[in-house]
Amino acid sequence: MSGMVEKRGLGTWLTHIGLLIGIAIICFPIYMAFVASTVTQPEIARPPMPLLPGSHFIENYTAALTQGINAPVWQMLLNSSIMAMGIAVGKIVISIISAYAIVYFRFPFRMMFFWLIFLTLMLPVEVRIVPTYEVVAGFGMLNSYTGLILPLVASATATFLFRQFFLTVPDELAEAARVDGAGPIRFFLDILLPMSRTNIAALFVILFIYGWNQYLWPLLITTKPEMNTIVMGIKQMFPSGDDIADWPVIMATTLMAMLPPVAVVVFMQRLFVKGLVESEK
Amino acid sequence: MQKRVVFNNRLLPYLLLAPQIVVTMLFFFWPAGQAIYQSAYIPDPFGLSSQFVGWGNFEFLLSDPYYLASFKTTVVFSTLVTVTSMGAALWLAVMADRVIKGSSAYKTLLVWPYAVAPAVAGVLWLFMFNPNVGLVAWYLGAAGYDWNHVLNDGEAMGLVVAASSWRQISYNFLFFLAGLQAIPKSVIEAAAIDGASFARRFWTIVFPLLSPTTFFLLVVNIVYAFFETFGVIHTITAGGPQQATTILVYKVFSDGFVGQDLGSSAAQSVILLVLVGLLTVVQFRYIERKVHY
Numbered sequence: 001m002s003g004m005v006e007k008r009g010l011g012t013w014l015t016h017i018g019l020l021i022g023i024a025i026i027c028f029p030i031y032m033a034f035v036a037s038t039v040t041q042p043e044i045a046r047p048p049m050p051l052l053p054g055s056h057f058i059e060n061y062t063a064a065l066t067q068g069i070n071a072p073v074w075q076m077l078l079n080s081s082i083m084a085m086g087i088a089v090g091k092i093v094i095s096i097i098s099a100y101a102i103v104y105f106r107f108p109f110r111m112m113f114f115w116l117i118f119l120t121l122m123l124p125v126e127v128r129i130v131p132t133y134e135v136v137a138g139f140g141m142l143n144s145y146t147g148l149i150l151p152l153v154a155s156a157t158a159t160f161l162f163r164q165f166f167l168t169v170p171d172e173l174a175e176a177a178r179v180d181g182a183g184p185i186r187f188f189l190d191i192l193l194p195m196s197r198t199n200i201a202a203l204f205v206i207l208f209i210y211g212w213n214q215y216l217w218p219l220l221i222t223t224k225p226e227m228n229t230i231v232m233g234i235k236q237m238f239p240s241g242d243d244i245a246d247w248p249v250i251m252a253t254t255l256m257a258m259l260p261p262v263a264v265v266v267f268m269q270r271l272f273v274k275g276l277v278e279s280e281k
Numbered sequence: 282m283q284k285r286v287v288f289n290n291r292l293l294p295y296l297l298l299a300p301q302i303v304v305t306m307l308f309f310f311w312p313a314g315q316a317i318y319q320s321a322y323i324p325d326p327f328g329l330s331s332q333f334v335g336w337g338n339f340e341f342l343l344s345d346p347y348y349l350a351s352f353k354t355t356v357v358f359s360t361l362v363t364v365t366s367m368g369a370a371l372w373l374a375v376m377a378d379r380v381i382k383g384s385s386a387y388k389t390l391l392v393w394p395y396a397v398a399p400a401v402a403g404v405l406w407l408f409m410f411n412p413n414v415g416l417v418a419w420y421l422g423a424a425g426y427d428w429n430h431v432l433n434d435g436e437a438m439g440l441v442v443a444a445s446s447w448r449q450i451s452y453n454f455l456f457f458l459a460g461l462q463a464i465p466k467s468v469i470e471a472a473a474i475d476g477a478s479f480a481r482r483f484w485t486i487v488f489p490l491l492s493p494t495t496f497f498l499l500v501v502n503i504v505y506a507f508f509e510t511f512g513v514i515h516t517i518t519a520g521g522p523q524q525a526t527t528i529l530v531y532k533v534f535s536d537g538f539v540g541q542d543l544g545s546s547a548a549q550s551v552i553l554l555v556l557v558g559l560l561t562v563v564q565f566r567y568i569e570r571k572v573h574y
Contacts, residue, residue: 016383033405044414095301100297117302151304174284247408247414254401255317257398258396276455277459278411
């Protein structure tokens with residue numbers, strides 16, 4: 001590795017310093033949010049706000065978790081967890097079985113189904129918000145977990161990922177399974193599914209973050225505060241008039257909103273990078 | 282595309298496909314069809330009947346100064362976001378590629394913003410630049426610059442660009458770093474032996490070899506700026522002041538839900554559908570080319 005011909009020394013130091021400056025700039029907004037979540041509101045309302053954390057950490061986080069502003073934060077965290085898990089698990093399940101059908105069976109209209117799924121790549125929620133909202137409202141799914149999850153569980157990306165992976169599985173495995181008298185469901189459950197473990201895990205990490213970070217969709221279909229997810233609930237915590245926002249509680253909520261997905265990325269970094277790279281293929 | 286060995290079962294493949302197809306039909310194709318249908322009508326104010334206008338909604342939109350302004354805003358916004366986040370990411374990736382000790386720690390410290398939702402990024406930046414209490418706004422004021430993105434168009438744009446780019450740097454960083462690490466070190470060393478300076482090596486060797494990554498990221502970042510930054514805009518500026526930060530996706534939302542102008546909102550959806558389609562085609566063209574390499 002250290003075979004570089006050029007002189008190291010000053011250059012290396014400058015590189016480290018440059019990286020640290022970059023990291024400092026990137027981390028600064030989080031640091032300020034953390035400081036704000038540990039002081040009192042008057043301390044923020046009289047600028048400049050302190051640069052070092054205060055002593056009200058427990059107080060502010062407790063206030064946010066148990067009372068919040070419109071709905072207690074624990075409830076929004078729960079809603080977000082249900083939505084993120086539902087979307088991640090739902091997308092993986094329906095994608096892996098449809099990829100299995102497309103790769104391992106031959107049947108009429110196979111290619112038509114393939115293209116139908118493919119076309120959904122071109123239809124992000126943001127583009128069809130009003131009519132999708134109308135469909136969901138028509139089913140009476142407003143303010144429900146089904147309404148939060150179901151419209152987002154179709155996934156062309158996940159289907160392609162599994163299709164790609166199944167194509168690399170040796171044909172001999174299916175052949176052997178057939179000789180042994182195993183049917184398609186046995187083969188899927190006993191052989192294909194265990195082999196897909198890493199792909200499933202990598203995809204789960206990406207999809208969990210995707211589900212957790214949804215904003216526009218929960219904003220449209222949850223009108224009751226107790227159904228709000230945390231990411232969209234933050235904005236609802238700001239007062240509408242000239243009142244000064246309760247910044248310490250809002251910032252405590254903001255940090256709690258980013259903690260689960262950030263923890264997933266930091267602690268499952270290898271799976272995360274794998275998922276990210278594969279889902280962009 | 283398919284296995285030589287397949288299972289024979291008439292019903293099973295349809296059952297396996299059913300959930301995906303049902304969800305796709307109900308929540309993708311039906312609404313998309315509705316958008317296309319509604320884009321040709323103008324509903325009366327009471328929603329009782331609607332009048333067929335053909336291309337009328339589109340003709341109106343394309344001569345509407347607000348819509349055209351929103352188009353321009355989107356182009357400015359996505360160009361700024363793409364250039365800022367890719368530039369910063371490339372700079373960080375080049376440095377991270379050079380260090381030998383501690384590179385994985387740097388990587389961890391730079392990767393996590395990807396997990397921050399755009400809306401959360403918006404709140405974080407809004408807090409720092411809030412004209413009343415924001416720390417950065419206060420220090421700018423102390424230095425003699427009166428920051429107020431609530432009133433100033435340019436400042437509002439700057440703030441949404443900063444928050445959107447901040448969140449996207451880590452994504453670009455990961456792909457640039459992977460691209461840099463895939464370049465054979467021997468090529469760069471050979472140039473170093475020949476006495477080429479770092480800057481010269483970068484622009485004549487590294488940057489051209491990175492071009493597939495750069496092109497891929499260009500498309501991804503444009504898609505991100507167009508469609509995924511809604512949360513940033515909604516939390517920081519809500520499209521204002523006036524319409525200075527109303528990008529196309531935000532306008533579909535505000536015309537459709539706030540303004541209840543369904544025909545126009547549907548026509549805007551259709552225009553966005555065409556844009557996504559074009560971007561997807563570009564993306565796949567690129568992947569096809571990569572396969573042929």
